[in-house]
Amino acid sequence: MRAAIRVAPVALLGAALALTAPSAIADAAMSGSASSATGFTVTPSVITPGSQVTLAARGCPTTTTAGSGVFDTVTIPRGRSVAATVDWDARPGTSYEVTFICDTSPDSPARSGLTIAAPSHAPTTGATVAAAGVGGGLGGGIGTTSTVKTAAGTALALIAAAGAVYLARRHWESRAH
Structure with a gap:
């Protein structure tokens, strides 16, 4: 059991880095410059x-x-x-x-x-479009990430994971006595 507790933070760190690296690469690729x-x-x-x-x-x-x-x-x-x-x-x-x-x-x-690029033209028919519901989607999440935000999110995830491991360890140590 103790070996699993020692390995868990390393596994969580590896998972966090594996999940955030593609985001940083995509952010660089989508910057459009x-x-x-x-x-x-x-x-x-x-x-x-x-x-x-x-x-x-x-x-x-x-x-x-x-x-x-x-x-x-x-x-x-x-x-x-x-x-x-x-x-x-x-x-x-x-x-x-x-x-x-x-x-x-x-x-x-x-x-x-x-x-x-070809210019985008608005329709010139003069027809009005009925109001639709709220447009779903990513809520402006695309193109707004940065390396600093990615690093901050990774740090918060690691802090949360370390806190969970600490609490689990305290729980199991208190049950052993």
Whole structure:
């Protein structure tokens, strides 16, 4: 019995890590940003014409200039991000290149991709839609996880498991006397 009590926390820790690792991987995959290894990012990487894209240049110690064929050239201050509006005439299904030029190394620009999606159009028939019930689903849970939240949830699960093991151990020790 004592061996089972000693093994239980290790098994619970392994289970918690096995359950939270896929969540962290999925969060990284669903973030929707294109980035290079140097810290230049375009978020989201797929966007509709007329929408705004966020550009960040965390790999440059000074200001950065970013430009593309689908938005005006913008200047990104050190450690910040800026928004750029994609032109309305950007062709859906086309991928455009975003070029980041760091002021400290203008001869070696970084590049990232931006894909234009088909714009979503609301129905133009003028028909009204009857009010439906509350939309079910995940309640905004998709896309809102982060590594910090995952780690905090794992820590709470481990604390709860350790508390359960402690209480069970006290219970069995008190029954043995």
